Structures are given as structure tokens and as C-alpha cells.
Amino acid sequence: MSSMALRTIxxxxxxxxxxxxxxxxxSIKPVVVTRPQLSSPSVVHRSSWARPTVDRLxxxxxxxxxxxxxxxxxxxADVLSFAWQLLxxxxxxxxxxxxAVPLGNGGIQLEWSSNRGDxxxxxxxxxxxSALFFQQRNGDEVEIPIQTExxxxxxxxxxxxxxx
Amino acid sequence: MINGRxxxxxxxxxxxxxxxxxxxxxxxxxGFMTPHLGLVWQPFRDQFxxxxxxxxxxxxxxxxxxxxxxxxxxxxxxxMAPEAPRVFFINQAxxxxxxxxxxxxxxxxxxxxxxDNYPRFERMLDTFTSSFATFSKxxxxxxxxxxxxNQCEVTYINQMPVPPGSNLSDxxxxxxxxxxxxxxxxxxxxxxxxxxxxxYVMRDAxxxxxxxxxxxxxxxxxxxxxxxxQLTLTARGRPSSPDEKGIVDFLKRGRISVVKGFAHLTGPKxxxxxxxxx
Numbered sequence: 001m002s003s004m005a006l007r008t009i010x011x012x013x014x015x016x017x018x019x020x021x022x023x024x025x026x027s028i029k030p031v032v033v034t035r036p037q038l039s040s041p042s043v044v045h046r047s048s049w050a051r052p053t054v055d056r057l058x059x060x061x062x063x064x065x066x067x068x069x070x071x072x073x074x075x076x077a078d079v080l081s082f083a084w085q086l087l088x089x090x091x092x093x094x095x096x097x098x099x100a101v102p103l104g105n106g107g108i109q110l111e112w113s114s115n116r117g118d119x120x121x122x123x124x125x126x127x128x129x130s131a132l133f134f135q136q137r138n139g140d141e142v143e144i145p146i147q148t149e150x151x152x153x154x155x156x157x158x159x160x161x162x163x164x
Numbered sequence: 165m166i167n168g169r170x171x172x173x174x175x176x177x178x179x180x181x182x183x184x185x186x187x188x189x190x191x192x193x194x195g196f197m198t199p200h201l202g203l204v205w206q207p208f209r210d211q212f213x214x215x216x217x218x219x220x221x222x223x224x225x226x227x228x229x230x231x232x233x234x235x236x237x238x239x240x241x242x243x244m245a246p247e248a249p250r251v252f253f254i255n256q257a258x259x260x261x262x263x264x265x266x267x268x269x270x271x272x273x274x275x276x277x278x279x280d281n282y283p284r285f286e287r288m289l290d291t292f293t294s295s296f297a298t299f300s301k302x303x304x305x306x307x308x309x310x311x312x313x314n315q316c317e318v319t320y321i322n323q324m325p326v327p328p329g330s331n332l333s334d335x336x337x338x339x340x341x342x343x344x345x346x347x348x349x350x351x352x353x354x355x356x357x358x359x360x361x362x363x364y365v366m367r368d369a370x371x372x373x374x375x376x377x378x379x380x381x382x383x384x385x386x387x388x389x390x391x392x393x394q395l396t397l398t399a400r401g402r403p404s405s406p407d408e409k410g411i412v413d414f415l416k417r418g419r420i421s422v423v424k425g426f427a428h429l430t431g432p433k434x435x436x437x438x439x440x441x442x
Binding site: 073076077078081082085086088089090091125126127149150151152154155 | 191192194222223225227228229230231267312314315372373402
């Protein structure tokens with residue numbers, strides 16, 4: 001894996017994260033609707049965490065098999081894509097950017113740290129996620145497993161503890 | 165045939181389908197490299213003797229978090245170099261194909277000539293399941309695997325041409341008028357044309373989200389110059405279990421959502437034209 005792209009969508013009239021025609025060859029051309037002549041887009045936000053997070057994911061994406069000389073697997077592209085989608089759906093606009101750490105099995109770990117505690121989300125493969133919140137309480141650290149079957153609790157922990 | 169048609173499913177004698185795709189996305193198969201595609205083709209080459217190459221499809225996931233899925237201001241794309249290709253194994257009539265890449269296995273039917281009739285979902289599912297079993301066996305024999313499915317997808321593409329003497333506005337009205345009739349403005353009348361993207365959440369028996377039905381419509385111009393409205397319905401989501409049974413269960417369920425969605429979104433005048441029987 002040696003090339004990555006960061007694409008802004010400001011100039012597109014509309015977009016969806018998942019194009020609907022994923023599987024098929026298209027033999028048609030959509031009728032183009034020209035974007036209205038407006039000033040700077042007013043509805044496209046710039047999340048503070050997005051750019052540094054992409055930079056971090058790009059930094060670990062090229063790691064190949066045995067990148068640590070201990071036999072670790074290459075970082076998986078599908079895990080990186082899944083991690084990005086997870087973040088998009090749980091991060092508040094002013095959320096703190098996580099640190100992305102490669103794991104030995106091709107997965108990654110996302111980490112946040114603040115004076116309220118530390119959060120670790122481990123993504124071993126798409127849809128295989130575990131998360132722990134190490135909360136600071138009166139000088140003690142309390143380990144709280146976070147439910148990941150749905151992502152509501154993850155979003156809540158980040159919203160309450162890890163804002164930039 | 166491994167599946168029967170659900171009795172209550174809307175049925176059309178002459179649906180406006182031009183392409184149907186069913187398949188699965190799985191975790192990247194460790195060690196799978198471009199030469200393995202040749203091994204995979206061997207058991208299929210009699211039935212699908214023609215080959216084409218295409219760019220690999222990026223991984224796609226239907227996920228469910230607090231933020232709407234369409235929110236991001238930056239999309240993240242990874243491309244691979246050297247890029248692992250996607251290969252089409254195509255039948256002699258060029259109407260059916262298998263698509264293979266290191267994290268996808270798909271089966272398409274496409275209307276090539278006017279006389280081509282949709283072979284129906286049940287037959288496509290038979291072809292998909294037997295081909296997927298052959299693919300799995302080949303991967304295993306090559307010492308690769310396991311194949312761990314993570315998403316499944318059913319896509320129906322319908323193309324409706326503007327009839328001679330009519331226009332896009334009238335066709336749009338015939339197709340979607342029962343929903344969009346109230347969009348006519350007092351001073352300007354009906355919209356000249358229409359495009360939409362609708363997303364519905366699919367849930368399991370416990371109410372947990374498992375996927376989405378995505379319906380989109382837009383005016384378009386076909387390669388032969390004909391103006392059409394293209395209506396695409398896709399059901400995509402997680403298999404109930406990471407195996408062939410889980411894939412088949414989702415595909416069957418996705419097909420039901422697609423067909424019911426199509427019947428609901430389109431109007432009775434077009435249903436008559438498409439010979440709706442129930």
C-alpha cells in the first residue's frame with residue numbers, strides 16, 4: 001500500500017458515503033445539475049479531528065508484514081476504512097483526534113487521553129471492536145468496558161471526555 | 165433450486181430491469197495475490213470463458229452510529245499500489261458474470277439485448293451459491309483463507325425510457341407521481357425532472373440495525389442516446405453469521421426489501437406496463 005488520497009467534497013452537489021452502484025458497471029451518464037453559484041459552502045463542516053486523524057491513518061497504512069521485526073501483520077486497508085467510518089459516526093465536531101496505533105494482527109487501536117481518563121478502541125477486523133475506558137476518579141483509575149454492539153456508548157464517552 | 169419465491173412478494177411479468185448484482189464482501193484473504201485469480205478462474209472457464217479486468221472496489225460498510233452516515237466533510241480513500249485488480253468472468257452471451265477480487269465475490273446478470281429476460285432471483289442465487297462454494301474450495305485448496313464475509317449486497321437497476329411523444333416530466337410523474345404529486349407549484353406546475361436518494365434501515369428480529377435499503381432515482385442518458393430515468397435499489401448489510409448461510413439469508417431478505425421497495429415507490433400506471441400480477 002503506497003498511495004493514499006484525501007478527498008474533499010466541497011464542490012460536489014451531493015454525495016453519499018456509500019455509492020449505491022457499488023457492484024455494477026454503469027452504461028449511462030447522469031444528467032448533470034450545475035452547482036448553484038454561491039459563496040463558500042455553508043453546510044460542509046470541517047471537523048477539528050478529521051485532518052490529523054487522516055494524517056495518522058495514512059502514516060500507518062504503508063506498514064508491511066513484519067513491520068516491527070516481530071512478525072506482525074501488515075495493517076489492513078479494510079480495517080483502516082472501517083475505523084474511519086466508525087469515527088465519522090461517533091465523533092463530535094470538536095472531538096479530540098485519536099492516536100492510531102497498529103496492532104500485530106493487522107488491526108489498529110485508537111487511543112484518546114485527557115485528565116478525565118484514557119479510552120482505547122481496538123479494531124481487529126471490520127465489525128470486531130472492543131473498547132475500554134480507564135476513568136480517573138478521585139486519583140484512582142477505574143476500568144470500564146464499553147459496549148460496542150451499538151456505538152452509542154462510545155459516542156457518549158468521547159462526547160463527555162475527549163473534546164479538543 | 166435452493167429457494168422458492170416468497171408467496172406475498174410483488175411480481176412483474178416484464179420488469180424494467182437492466183442489471184442485477186448479488187454478492188458478498190469479506191475480510192481481505194491473507195496471502196491472496198493476483199496470480200491466484202488465475203487459479204480461481206480455472207473451474208469457471210467453461211461456463212464463463214471471457215475475461216475483463218477492472219479497478220478493485222473499495223471496502224464498503226453499512227454502520228450505525230450517533231452521527232448520520234452522510235455527514236463527513238472529508239472522505240478517506242486508500243488505494244493500493246500495485247493495485248490488486250477485480251476480474252470479471254463472463255459467459256459467452258455476455259449476459260452473466262462473476263466478479264472476483266481479494267475481498268469480494270459477486271454475480272451479475274445484465275440485459276444485453278432487448279430479447280434478454282431476467283433469469284429471476286432464485287436462479288441467480290443458485291448460480292451465486294454454487295459458484296461461491298467453488299471459489300471457497302479453490303481458495304482452501306491453495307492454502308489460503310479463511311473467507312470471512314462482512315457485508316452482503318443485492319442491487320437491482322431499472323431503466324425506464326421516455327416513451328416517444330412524451331417527456332421526462334411525464335415519465336417522472338407516471339413513476340413517482342403518487343408520492344410527488346404535491347410537489348407541483350401553483351405558478352410553475354410539475355417539476356421538470358426529479359432525483360432522489362432514500363435510505364432505510366434494515367433491522368433484525370430484535371430490532372438491531374443490520375443494513376440499509378438505498379433507493380436512488382435520477383434522469384440519465386443511455387449509451388444509445390435514449391433519455392431514461394434510472395431507479396437503483398440496493399440492500400446492503402451484515403450477514404447474520406460469517407458463513408455461506410449468513411450470506412444467503414441476507415441476500416434473500418435484501419431481495420424482498422428491494423422488490424417491495426420498488427413496488428411501493430413506483431406507480432400503478434407503470435405497474436400495468438410492467439405486467440404486475442400481484
